[in-house]
Amino acid sequence: MQQPVKKRRRSVSFLYAALPYIIIIAVLLAWELLVRLNGIQPIYLPAPSSIFRYLVAMLLDGSLLYNLGITFMRILGGFIVASVCGILVGVLMGMSELAARIIDPWIAALYPLPKISLIPLLIIWLGTGESYKIVISAVTAFFPVAISTFAAIRQVDSGLIKAAKDLGASSHQRQIKVVIPASIPGIFSGLHLGMGVTIIMVVAAEMIGGSSDSGMGYLLVHSGQVMETEKVFAALIALAVFGALITNAQKRLDRLLAPWADTKH
Amino acid sequence: MEIVVENLVQAFGEAPNTILALDRVSHRFPAERVSCILGPSGCGKSTMVQIIGGIEPWTDGEVTIADSDGATLPLGSQSVMVWQNLNLFPWRTVIDNVAFGLEMRGAARKERNERASAMIASVGLRGFEQHRPMQLSGGMRQRVALARALIMERPILLMDEPFAALDAQTKIVMQEDLIRIYERSKKTILFVTHAIDEAILLGDEIVVMTARPGRIKDVIAVNLPRPRTQEMVSTPEFGRLYDRVLHLIREEVLRAMREQEQAAS
Numbered sequence: 001m002q003q004p005v006k007k008r009r010r011s012v013s014f015l016y017a018a019l020p021y022i023i024i025i026a027v028l029l030a031w032e033l034l035v036r037l038n039g040i041q042p043i044y045l046p047a048p049s050s051i052f053r054y055l056v057a058m059l060l061d062g063s064l065l066y067n068l069g070i071t072f073m074r075i076l077g078g079f080i081v082a083s084v085c086g087i088l089v090g091v092l093m094g095m096s097e098l099a100a101r102i103i104d105p106w107i108a109a110l111y112p113l114p115k116i117s118l119i120p121l122l123i124i125w126l127g128t129g130e131s132y133k134i135v136i137s138a139v140t141a142f143f144p145v146a147i148s149t150f151a152a153i154r155q156v157d158s159g160l161i162k163a164a165k166d167l168g169a170s171s172h173q174r175q176i177k178v179v180i181p182a183s184i185p186g187i188f189s190g191l192h193l194g195m196g197v198t199i200i201m202v203v204a205a206e207m208i209g210g211s212s213d214s215g216m217g218y219l220l221v222h223s224g225q226v227m228e229t230e231k232v233f234a235a236l237i238a239l240a241v242f243g244a245l246i247t248n249a250q251k252r253l254d255r256l257l258a259p260w261a262d263t264k265h
Numbered sequence: 266m267e268i269v270v271e272n273l274v275q276a277f278g279e280a281p282n283t284i285l286a287l288d289r290v291s292h293r294f295p296a297e298r299v300s301c302i303l304g305p306s307g308c309g310k311s312t313m314v315q316i317i318g319g320i321e322p323w324t325d326g327e328v329t330i331a332d333s334d335g336a337t338l339p340l341g342s343q344s345v346m347v348w349q350n351l352n353l354f355p356w357r358t359v360i361d362n363v364a365f366g367l368e369m370r371g372a373a374r375k376e377r378n379e380r381a382s383a384m385i386a387s388v389g390l391r392g393f394e395q396h397r398p399m400q401l402s403g404g405m406r407q408r409v410a411l412a413r414a415l416i417m418e419r420p421i422l423l424m425d426e427p428f429a430a431l432d433a434q435t436k437i438v439m440q441e442d443l444i445r446i447y448e449r450s451k452k453t454i455l456f457v458t459h460a461i462d463e464a465i466l467l468g469d470e471i472v473v474m475t476a477r478p479g480r481i482k483d484v485i486a487v488n489l490p491r492p493r494t495q496e497m498v499s500t501p502e503f504g505r506l507y508d509r510v511l512h513l514i515r516e517e518v519l520r521a522m523r524e525q526e527q528a529a530s
Contacts, residue, residue: 162320163352166345167366167417177369181356260356260397 046230054230055237063219064238071202071215072242074130078137079198083191086142090149090190094183095175100150107146115140115201119208133215137201141194148193152186153179185261188254195250199243216242266330266343266420266453268294268317273326275312285478286312289326292472292481296333299447299454301468303461303510305518309479310457311349311425317455318346318423330421344421349429351410353398359385360394363412384412388442404435408442415446424456428463437495440466448492461510465503466493473513476521483513 028048034040035047042050058064093100119136126132156179164178206217216239223231254261275287286309294300302310315321317328319341330338345366353362360381361368367377385394388408398406407427414422424443428436440463447454447467458464464471471485487506489497497503 157352159348159350159352160354162315163346163348164354164365164369166318166320166341167413168369169365170369173369177365178354181354184356258356260399 043227043229046233051230051233051237054228055234058231058234058238064234067214067216067219067235068238068242071206071217074133074202074206074215075137075195075198075246077130077134078202079141079195081134081138082141082145082194082198085138086145086190086194087149087187089142090146090187091153091180093146093150094153094179107143111143111147115197116204119205123208133202133205136205137198140201141198144193144197145187145190148190149183149187152183152190155186156182184258188258188261192247192250195246199246203239266332266338267296268421268453268455269327269329269331270294270313270317271327271329273313273316273328274324275309275316275321276324287316287323288478288480290479290481292484294453294455295469296453297451298469299456299467300470300472301464302455302457302472302474303459303464303514304474304479304482305476305514305521306459307477307521308474308517309477310474313479314346314423314425314455314457318344320346343419344423345414345417345419347410347414347422347424347427349426351398351406351427353406353409353413355398358395358397359390359401359409362398362409363416365413366417380416381412384416385409388412388415402435403431404439407431407435407439411442411446419452421453421455424454426457426459429459436463441495443467444493461507461514462498462503464510465489465506466495466498471506471510473510473517476517476524482517485510485513 032047032049035045046054055064089103093103115136118139122132122136126135160178160182161174164174169177202215203217203220206215207221208217216235219235220232220239223229223235270293271291273287273290274285276283276285278284290309290313302313304310312321316323317330317340319339328340330340330343332338354365357365360378363384364372364377364381367380372380382394385391388411390405390408390412393401393405398409401409410427428439431439443454443456444467446452454467456464456467458467465487468487471487473482473485474480475482485506489500489502489506
């Protein structure tokens with residue numbers, strides 16, 4: 001899409017583009033002033049400048065990247081398990097009426113259950129090691145992936161299937177050459193939902209019951225317990241940036257793998 | 266290839282709430298001629314063409330396709346469809362869309378690419394082989410759909426309001442293309458439309474259908490000389506045919522509107 005050329009009002013459009021950043025800086029400045037002028041204790045609300053100092057220190061001593069890396073590996077593990085299982089089950093349900101009839105009641109019953117309530121049970125079965133964190137996040141992410149895949153396959157434009165039939169595609173060819181590719185955008189949006197809950201569940205699992213001595217969830221809980229509020233804020237900022245990076249990378253991957261799908265997430 | 270439809274009935278829905286789309290339609294579509302099927306929207310003209318193409322099952326009646334020796338051939342084996350909304354595969358490039366039918370038949374990649382390239386060139390899209398449908402204009406997409414159908418080399422071409430969504434100028438060009446294709450290949454063409462001038466310009470006969478339930482109201486022979494040209498639109502003969510068809514269609518549209526008003530009150 002080409003933007004129309006604007007010649008005169010460059011200064012106005014620059015202001016327009018810069019406005020969100022100006023507002024961010026203004027909020028940070030107001031925060032800094034609020035803390036300094038009122039002498040608020042850093043335990044309750046540290047100033048942005050001191051959060052930034054902690055953030056730099058944590059980056060330099062490697063603790064931030066170490067914990068982020070560990071969390072990232074767990075997220076990746078949970079996400080891959082959930083994606084593979086979710087897509088397989090969703091495709092199976094979409095392609096076979098019988099499979100849909102058998103599996104659907106299970107999904108209907110288990111999907112609304114808050115997966116976080118499975119944590120005590122999983123800790124009993126699996127302990128508090130890596131497998132527990134991957135299983136809890138994978139179980140949570142499985143549902144949106146499976147449901148989106150199933151829905152995507154069911155909602156494939158029947159016109160495309162008819163056209164393929166008219167052009168001589170057998171029913172097997174219609175499934176492989178039309179139904180699967182046509183549902184890829186829907187499957188991708190399921191993977192986006194799945195990634196979102198995987199991040200949440202891994203960090204939550206890391207926070208619970210001293211189950212861990214690494215990861216961003218651990219860093220948050222530990223810093224909170226020793227009242228290092230600056231570290232808590234620094235960890236939150238790192239997590240927010242990290243989440244945005246993952247989502248962004250996923251979108252780029254979508255565009256690379258399915259350039260025809262004008263995905264609007 | 267001659268298409269014979271006898272007492273064709275198509276009813277949708279469960280009894281007693283069935284909606285009659287086609288009511289005992291009988292007609293012999295002559296071989297190697299262009300038959301335009303004209304009628305108010307909802308008259309079942311698309312349904313009839315899809316039944317003839319072997320895409321939709323039907324409720325009652327006979328549909329037969331016979332070659333010049335009178336031998337009956339299975340529905341769908343001799344025809345190919347050009348759809349109103351084109352039904353191009355958005356994930357496939359132009360060349361892969363056009364080659365779809367050959368691919369389903371098991372043709373080797375080299376062979377199908379050669380034939381598809383030649384077909385793409387013949388519809389004037391050389392250089393666009395690697396584009397995807399969404400990167401093309403409406404008229405270009407229309408040509409891809411036409412190429413995808415023509416490559417099947419079927420003696421019957423079924424066209425369901427193929428030019429309805431095009432702008433007036435593009436439509437004229439596409440009509441001229443179709444006239445050329447007909448003159449070259451002498452296929453049996455069924456062309457569904459709701460535009461009277463298009464039906465006269467393209468057709469050897471115009472099958473005028475009634476509003477729902479669809480019946481054949483009248484069949485009008487068009488004896489304009491071939492090859493047809495856009496200039497014929499301004500001849501007195503064209504004008505006479507136009508008036509006659511317009512009269513028939515107006516009657517039907519008014520009747521349909523009256524019935525809708527009665528049903529609403």
